[in-house]
Amino acid sequence: MSQTQTEATVKLNRYSSTLTQEVSNPAAQAMLYGIGLHEEDMAKPQIGIASAGYDGNPCNIHLNGLAAYVKKGINDTGLVGLVFNTIGVSDGMTNGNDGMSYSLPSRDLIADSIETVVSAQWYDGVIAVVGCDKNMPGAMMAIGRLNRPAIMVYGGTIRSGSYKGQKLDIVSAFEAYGRKVAGTISDEDYKGVIQNSIPGAGACGGMYTANTMASSIEAMGMSLPFSSTFPATHEGKQEECRKIGAAMLNLLKQNLLPRDIMTREAIENALTVVMALGGSTNAVLHYLAIAKSVGVPLTLEDVQAISDRTPYLADLKPSGKYYMEDMLAIGGVPGVMKYLYGQGLIHGDCMTVTGKTVAENLEDTPDLNFETQSIIRPISNPIKKTGHIQILYGNLAQQGSVAKITGKEGEKFEGIAKVCEKEEQLIEFVQKGEIKPGHVCVIRYEGPKGGPGMPEMLKPTSAIMGAGLGDKVALITDGRFSGGTHGFVVGHITPEAHEGGNLALVRDGDRITIDAINNVLHLHVSDEELAERRQSWVAPPPAAEKGVLRKYIKLVSSASEGCVTDEV
Numbered sequence: 001m002s003q004t005q006t007e008a009t010v011k012l013n014r015y016s017s018t019l020t021q022e023v024s025n026p027a028a029q030a031m032l033y034g035i036g037l038h039e040e041d042m043a044k045p046q047i048g049i050a051s052a053g054y055d056g057n058p059c060n061i062h063l064n065g066l067a068a069y070v071k072k073g074i075n076d077t078g079l080v081g082l083v084f085n086t087i088g089v090s091d092g093m094t095n096g097n098d099g100m101s102y103s104l105p106s107r108d109l110i111a112d113s114i115e116t117v118v119s120a121q122w123y124d125g126v127i128a129v130v131g132c133d134k135n136m137p138g139a140m141m142a143i144g145r146l147n148r149p150a151i152m153v154y155g156g157t158i159r160s161g162s163y164k165g166q167k168l169d170i171v172s173a174f175e176a177y178g179r180k181v182a183g184t185i186s187d188e189d190y191k192g193v194i195q196n197s198i199p200g201a202g203a204c205g206g207m208y209t210a211n212t213m214a215s216s217i218e219a220m221g222m223s224l225p226f227s228s229t230f231p232a233t234h235e236g237k238q239e240e241c242r243k244i245g246a247a248m249l250n251l252l253k254q255n256l257l258p259r260d261i262m263t264r265e266a267i268e269n270a271l272t273v274v275m276a277l278g279g280s281t282n283a284v285l286h287y288l289a290i291a292k293s294v295g296v297p298l299t300l301e302d303v304q305a306i307s308d309r310t311p312y313l314a315d316l317k318p319s320g321k322y323y324m325e326d327m328l329a330i331g332g333v334p335g336v337m338k339y340l341y342g343q344g345l346i347h348g349d350c351m352t353v354t355g356k357t358v359a360e361n362l363e364d365t366p367d368l369n370f371e372t373q374s375i376i377r378p379i380s381n382p383i384k385k386t387g388h389i390q391i392l393y394g395n396l397a398q399q400g401s402v403a404k405i406t407g408k409e410g411e412k413f414e415g416i417a418k419v420c421e422k423e424e425q426l427i428e429f430v431q432k433g434e435i436k437p438g439h440v441c442v443i444r445y446e447g448p449k450g451g452p453g454m455p456e457m458l459k460p461t462s463a464i465m466g467a468g469l470g471d472k473v474a475l476i477t478d479g480r481f482s483g484g485t486h487g488f489v490v491g492h493i494t495p496e497a498h499e500g501g502n503l504a505l506v507r508d509g510d511r512i513t514i515d516a517i518n519n520v521l522h523l524h525v526s527d528e529e530l531a532e533r534r535q536s537w538v539a540p541p542p543a544a545e546k547g548v549l550r551k552y553i554k555l556v557s558s559a560s561e562g563c564v565t566d567e568v
């Protein structure tokens, strides 16, 4: 190695050189020889490869394999790739509050674990190989905190399943359950749907939370172009992994850091893509948290402003027809970004992990063809003129709430409260036929502290859909909704019931208005009456006595603040 090369390498290994170059670190050096490094490797930059791979979930089952491709690409580029694992929790397998309470906390555990390993082991850069819903925001929060060269590799979307000629995905399985509850599906067909919905590796296939976060993180500039578009089993995914080494070397050489990329404008680009693609409401929570990790001020008002200026264009599931896998044929997320950029909706001068700006990355991207494809509508004929995500305020949500209004269900709902303490009670009510058209189902004590962990209302929304009530009732909660949810739903209500928010004071029969035109969530009960009800309200005991959920309850901020746990 020449003198020039040695100097260049030492510059690139600014963290790991503490271990590998200082004579006072013999144990660390002995251990690095012990894992198979040779003398010529010792001055090379070390790159931590954080894999959320584990066997128990299709979204994550292939990630260790992808991490191995990444490692090869890293090593072939003259860097040292070192794989470590972080955790994952499958939202599809959490089963009600008991499991789902761990889902959102897992995001922060992922962030904490990546931050811990990369910091403690002195890695010069980090690649996150991630798949399921909380993996991506967790990794980005760690990357934001660490501010060392970093790239995210998305595990990729799943292919669709099929039964009796019908395309299926995970939401088909949830909705089959709803139809079973309602008695509108045979046992044989129920089994057929369950056994055929998931054909292999990959994240849930609609524009649900995983694909929402992957698409928008690509738009934010933190993954290579097409990372969110290549399905998990597509050869392009392995190719992407192999290219990561060269991309990381370039980031190191340019000293291009996450905070140079994840700027205010880049986060706006991410949220613009969420709106245009009809992404999950969970993105609001996650981008509030990601923005905090890089010190960018972002509020619910900012999210509303982006929604106000961005049309909803994509006919993707859950409310539309197509799957994420269908995006590949029409030009993928880069195609959508190029169109949005051409319409002045995307900031083109933001830097990305390619070392080029968004506009430069898009230079050779073919234009969307509005003659031959019908997944992405032109701005002249949108599904909705503004974004589907609406931030509502009112006496039921003084600090905000997040609604998903695609326009298909109308923009205003006025109805009568049917109160459910926890989601299980709503399932019971559906089974007994007690949920009627015109009801506003209120599911409370499901917030960040009350749930705890702000569970997603997967079963309640499926049960309502299955009972054929999807367009006849509304659902409001201090919990969250799955990215697969459609219908008139408002979540993330803050302050949450457990903290004494007015949601805790709602009674059966109260009138509630959800107005997504004026962005209001209003309980038609006077302030005097609410004050009187408050006299008899007793705060429930903590929802967990010990362990990780107890820690979470103590640390977590409100949904309107992104549910972060490191700002106390």
Ligand code: FES
Binding pocket: 059, 090, 091, 092, 093, 131, 132, 133, 170, 203, 204, 208, 210
């Ligand atoms: Fe992993 Fe849906 S359960 S993406």
